[in-house]
Amino acid sequence: MKKRQTSKARSVISDDLRPEYDFDFSQSRPNRFANRPKDDRVVIVLDPDIGKVFTNSEAVNNVLRALLSNMPQPHMQKTSLRSKV
Numbered sequence: 001m002k003k004r005q006t007s008k009a010r011s012v013i014s015d016d017l018r019p020e021y022d023f024d025f026s027q028s029r030p031n032r033f034a035n036r037p038k039d040d041r042v043v044i045v046l047d048p049d050i051g052k053v054f055t056n057s058e059a060v061n062n063v064l065r066a067l068l069s070n071m072p073q074p075h076m077q078k079t080s081l082r083s084k085v
Contacts, residue, residue, distance in 0.1 A: 046054065054060045 046060075054063070
């Protein structure tokens, strides 16, 4: 039986890219930025004993919001009073 050479002919015909665009993907590495958190999220590492109590981010956020609502708010000083003194 004769071997067909159509696979070589097809690859030459369908290869529309220039030689400088022939990339060697065996040297590629995973994108280190791909798994970054989106939006303006902040990643904080909890100690293991705290992680046992707060098992998800929602629980941590609820407690922190409760603390913030009960904390005294700092008073903002007006700049106009300072400029007169």
